Amino acid sequence: MLHTSQSLESVIEHLSSLPTIGRKTAQRIALYLLKQPREEVVAMARALVDMKDKTAYCTICQNITEQDPCAICQSPKRDRNVICVVGEPSDVLAVEKTNDYHGLYHVLGGVIHPLDGVGPDDLKIKELLARIGSGDQEVILALNPNVEGEMTTLYLAKLLKPLGVKVTRIARGVPLGSALEFVDEATISRALEGRVEA
């Protein structure tokens, strides 16, 4: 034991098990918490437990929610014919921030990654297919532009297209605010492939 208090040591242990938090940072956070008023610390502890107790996955879109179906799936303002497929709940937040998308979501809970033992059955793909009905639907595949994201996109397109639904994928290209001369060739050649009429 490095500290003179078993309880402090225990908090440091827990904090340093969090992603991106090392032992030093954990120590700093623990000592900071120790200086806070008791109510503050109790509120934080309660918030953690509440989060664990109250959240569940939305039975429709598989996003994290406290009410089932989730607020987005229930909202009458949303276009029910468009489903944006993303990998993780954090991706929903990223798309929501744009304020430009008014359809529904579907959270896969990851991407296909056989090397890590993640196959199609480990993702919420059946649930996605179950959401495809008759009528004029569009599924937008918005997965990360790496090899795994691309393979998952191809796989989903293969399953979705025979169902008669319109399947699109988000464009890949030059980031806004960057200069062409600093963008790598692979991105530029993808951007050229995906060019649109001016």
Place this chain on the structure above:
Amino acid sequence: MRIRRLTFQNIRNHTATQLLAADGVNIITGMNGQGKTSILEAISVCTLTRSFVGTQDASLIRRGEKFFESSVEGVSDYGVTRRFDVRYDPNIGKTIRLDGSPAGNAAQVIGAAPTVVLSPDMKAISGGGPGERRRFIDMVISQAKRRYLEDLMQYRRILKQRNAVLATGLKQRRPVDRNLIETYDEGLIERAAHLMMERTQFIEEFAPLLAQTARDVADGADHVAIRYQPDCVREPRTSVADYRDALWLRSKQVFAEEQRRGATLFGAHRDDIRMEINGGDVRVAASQGQHKTLLIGLKVAEFHYLARQCAETPIILLDDIFGELDAYRAERVYDLTRNLAQVFLTVVSFDMLPFLRGRNLGESEANIEVVKGGIVEQKIPTSGSGQIDNEAKVYL
């Protein structure tokens, strides 16, 4: 490209080493195990983003240390200053910077300072299996064409994932998801077709260069030819679409066998590059001596190819090759490379370079003596000095 300054920390037995390079030949001397090759590896870490020895990054770290880093400052053919920084820490990964700005991946740096490495282990290019020859051409083309390296890295990744699907199916004794395999086929074949077309074009340009350089090195005695033997087709094709079609056809034919074996049985990772000497397969027809001269021919041809493709003179690293060559060939190699580019060579002592006896080190030549992971003496001669004696340790 000419390297001006090399600085590195914690690579093999070096703690912190800095050297100023001469524009011509940099002769690195020292006994075995002192850290001569590590200097070449430090250069390779910067310009090729990894050691040419083919070891894991972690094994380069000096024992007891937590990271290594290496920096090269140089001047391009156009007189522009370039800077390469690579730092590796197993906990953080590899950080690569080009001219001070972070580079997203290796592909953005490789090729900026083309580098030709010649080490005796590389005799496996002509003497070893197909994998050795693929590795050779992959390294050359990657330096010349960034898209090739991107495709290659993605190809390897998809191949691993596809193999994992097949292996899992085999282990669990159930048929693999047909849609999933076809998804990987699509990804794999698209890259493979581009890689194979690039390899086709590369061999077309490289073959005449090699025929010429092999003749030069062997004084016209040997006729050397190199031919591309792509997987799935008997002869190289002339378009990406042709390769794509052939790969699709083969993927269907081998699928049943792939399921039995749990591995991918078609694609760019099964290509071979056939090399011939005087009409026979080099692997059986070439003598030990011919493998040596062939390697030099390959590397000089690589130099010319890269110089043309990259519009930048490559740096030449010669690792311990002079012990392998007879005095006549050693002198040929020395003079040939000296006139082409900036050279870094390692040698146990000047005894291995008998042809330098009585010669003055030129203005653009330097001797760097290495002992126990440090440079004990560095001599960049000014004109008229630096006469080399018959003794090895001239500067000690």
